[in-house]
Amino acid sequence: xxxxxxxxxxxxxxxxxxxxxxxxxxxxxxxxxxxxxxxxxxxxxxxxxxxxxxxxxxxxxxxxxxxxxxxxxxxxxxxxxxxxxxxxxxxxxxxxxxxxxxxxxxxxxxxxxxxxxxxxxxxxxxxxxxxxxxxxxxxxxxxxxxxxxxxxxxxxxxxxxxxxxxxxxxxxxxxxxxxxxxxxxxxxxxxxxxxxxxxxxxxxxxxxxxxxxxxxxxxxxxxxxxxxxxxxxxxxxxxxx
Amino acid sequence: xxxxxxxxxxxxxxxxxxxxxxxxxxxxxxxxxxxxxxxxxxxxxxxxxxxxxxxxxxxxxxxxxxxxxxxxxxxxxxxxxxxxxxxxxxxxxxxxxxxxxxxxxxxxxxxxxxxxxxxxxxxxxxxxxxxxxxxxxxxxxxxxxxxxxxxxxxxxxxxxxxxxxxxxxxxxxxxxxxxxxxxxxxxxxxxxxxxxxxxxxxxxxxxxxxxxxxxxxxxxxx
Numbered sequence: 303x304x305x306x307x308x309x310x311x312x313x314x315x316x317x318x319x320x321x322x323x324x325x326x327x328x329x330x331x332x333x334x335x336x337x338x339x340x341x342x343x344x345x346x347x348x349x350x351x352x353x354x355x356x357x358x359x360x361x362x363x364x365x366x367x368x369x370x371x372x373x374x375x376x377x378x379x380x381x382x383x384x385x386x387x388x389x390x391x392x393x394x395x396x397x398x399x400x401x402x403x404x405x406x407x408x409x410x411x412x413x414x415x416x417x418x419x420x421x422x423x424x425x426x427x428x429x430x431x432x433x434x435x436x437x438x439x440x441x442x443x444x445x446x447x448x449x450x451x452x453x454x455x456x457x458x459x460x461x462x463x464x465x466x467x468x469x470x471x472x473x474x475x476x477x478x479x480x481x482x483x484x485x486x487x488x489x490x491x492x493x494x495x496x497x498x499x500x501x502x503x504x505x506x507x508x509x510x511x512x513x514x515x516x517x518x519x520x521x522x523x524x525x526x527x528x529x530x531x532x533x534x535x536x537x538x539x540x541x542x543x
Numbered sequence: 544x545x546x547x548x549x550x551x552x553x554x555x556x557x558x559x560x561x562x563x564x565x566x567x568x569x570x571x572x573x574x575x576x577x578x579x580x581x582x583x584x585x586x587x588x589x590x591x592x593x594x595x596x597x598x599x600x601x602x603x604x605x606x607x608x609x610x611x612x613x614x615x616x617x618x619x620x621x622x623x624x625x626x627x628x629x630x631x632x633x634x635x636x637x638x639x640x641x642x643x644x645x646x647x648x649x650x651x652x653x654x655x656x657x658x659x660x661x662x663x664x665x666x667x668x669x670x671x672x673x674x675x676x677x678x679x680x681x682x683x684x685x686x687x688x689x690x691x692x693x694x695x696x697x698x699x700x701x702x703x704x705x706x707x708x709x710x711x712x713x714x715x716x717x718x719x720x721x722x723x724x725x726x727x728x729x730x731x732x733x734x735x736x737x738x739x740x741x742x743x744x745x746x747x748x749x750x751x752x753x754x755x756x757x758x759x760x761x762x763x764x765x
Contacts, residue, residue, distance in 0.1 A: 381761050440712040447708050451699035457765075461698050464758045465709060468691065471754040475716035475747055482739060483719050 320525070327518035334515045337508040344502050348417055355413045356501070357508050361516035362406035363435065368517050369399035370438065372524070374470045377463035387532065389459030392466060393449065394527040396442045398520055403439040407432065418487050430480035431488055437476055441469040549632045553640025557615065561644070571611035571652045578603050579659050593667070597725040600660050601718055605685070607652055609707040612689045615641045616697035634763040635756055638690065642752070645686040645693075653678040667729055673737055674728040680744035681721040684751055688713055691755035694762045713751075720744050 338357040346353065373395035379388040410432060411425050419427060426432070448465050452458040489497040501509070544552075561567055582599055591599070619625045628637055657678065660666045668674055689710060696705045724740040731737065 381758075437712050437715050444709045444712055447705065448695070448699065451705060453700060457698060460761055461695055464761050465692075465695055468695075468754050468758055469713050471750055472688075472713050472716060472747070475743060475750070479716045479719050479743055483723065 324522055327515065327522055330511065331515045331519060334508060334512045338512065341504060341508060343505055348420060352413055352417055353505065355409055356505060357512040359406060359409040359413055360509070361513045362402050362409060363431070364513050365516045365520045366399050366402040366406055366435065366438065369395045369402060369520055369524070370470070370473075373399060373442075374467060377466040377470075380459050380463040381467075384456065384460070386455065386459060386535075387528075389455075389463070390528055390531045390535075391524075392459075392463060393446075394524055394531065396445055396466065397527070398524055400439055400442045400446075401523075402516075402520065403435050403442070407435055407439070410435075414487075428484045429488065430484050430486050433480050433484065434473075434476045438473065441473075445469070544632070544636075546633070546636060549636035550639035550643070553628070553632060553637055554643045557641065557644040558647075560618075567611050567614055567648060568651075571607050571648060572655060574607045574610055575603060575652060575656045576659065578606065579656070579663065583663060591664075593729045594722075594726050596660065596664055596666050597722045597729060599664075600656060600666075600725065601681075601722050604649075604653060604656050605711070605714060605718060606707070607656070608649060608685055608689050609710050611652070612645050612648060612686070613693045613696060613706040615645060615690065616694045620697050629764065634760040637763065638694070638756060638759045641694075642686060642690045642755075645690045646682060649682040649686045649689075650679070653682055670728045670731060670734065673731070673734055674725060676741065677721055677724040677728060677737070677744070680741060680748060681717060681724075684717045684744060684748040685714065687748055687751040687755055688717075691751070691759065691762075694759065698762060716743065717747050720747070 334357070338354055343351075343353055345351075373392050376388045376392035376395065379385065380392055414427060414429070415423075415425055445462060445466055449458055449462045452461055487494065489495060489500060582603070619628060632640075657674065661668065689706075692706060692709050692713070695709065699705060720740040720743045724737040724744070727737040727740070
């Protein structure tokens with residue numbers, strides 16, 4: 303049971319390494335935030351300062367995808383090994399995928415409302431990428447509803463992993479189907495200039511580090527949540543701790 | 544036991560049980576008809592566009608499937624026959640048999656729903672062949688996902704309303720494609736317009752059934 307905590311194989315060194323990586327990410331994110339708000343960017347009509355949302359909105363999608371992949375990976379490992387730690391990892395990654403998915407949706411809705419759809423008052427526009435993210439949030443919502451209906455932990459971990467992988471397998475179809483059904487104003491969509499053509503170099507200086515920073519932030523939240531869950535489990539078995 | 548005979552035996556067993564009780568059949572029939580009447584009364588004399596007609600038709604079909612097809616595995620749990628099936632057949636045989644049975648129900652339900660829509664809503668159909676192909680291909684994907692998730696919810700303690708919650712997000716690619724293809728069948732100029740939708744439906748059915756077969760043993764065995 304004690305192996306659950308931090309993988310006791312390398313003990314002290316692992317904790318030190320974890321702390322170093324965490325601190326690097328925190329400093330990195332601070333620099334990203336300073337750059338995001340302080341660096342001068344070219345002003346474009348309508349877009350103006352909202353262009354800074356690029357540093358937050360887009361990395362959140364990347365992070366949601368990364369969280370979804372982590373969750374699916376650990377679901378495969380649940381089925382292969384039945385290891386309860388894998389189940390904790392899969393479910394916490396899914397929880398964070400919902401978290402970053404909702405943040406991405408909110409930042410996107412705000413941004414679109416005051417730039418693309420200025421004057422229409424529309425908040426929801428059936429953009430393919432928006433719809434895709436909404437479906438993914440729904441899938442992980444279903445995943446947690448499913449988890450809550452099974453009491454036996456072994457069965458819960460297995461059945462939840464199965465649903466996670468099954469739903470994950472259908473996601474690529476959305477990438478193919480949605481753009482055919484709805485119009486997109488996102489860069490890179492059919493007829494729109496690609497991201498690299500319209501993004502000023504100064505913005506890329508912040509954007510790429512922001513992607514790494516947000517994925518790093520996901521990693522901190524994820525590992526902390528997993529550690530907390532594992533400690534709670536350990537307390538159940540060793541209340542004297 | 545030969546794999547084909549096994550799957551066929553399970554299909555026949557389910558068919559026989561169904562013909563004895565007619566639970567799913569009556570349920571599907573009544574659900575399709577009542578929800579259709581609901582739509583008719585709700586839109587009153589208003590003429591609705593072809594796109595909305597196609598959307599309503601498939602929403603009715605999806606809800607009926609989520610309600611009527613979820614029973615296949617819950618029934619085994621309730622009768623206590625799961626262990627017997629596990630002893631006598633492999634997981635993929637059980638899945639194939641149940642899938643075939645559900646596919647038959649979906650085809651029947653599609654016939655009733657489409658027939659009723661054609662008559663009562665005066666749905667125009669230019670390409671009847673395309674409509675039939677769409678219903679069949681959509682039916683394979685729909686029954687594949689529903690059968691698999693029915694096995695998943697049979698493992699939970701409170702399985703009533705869970706199936707739609709798990710099913711609908713997974714079925715959104717299918718829903719969009721069938722509605723679009725149905726719309727083409729109603730007002731389109733030729734099969735070529737629905738090519739990408741039909742390809743999507745074939746791909747979707749393939750992926751759903753492959754994933755279901757690969758994952759089924761983890762659901763089926765304790």
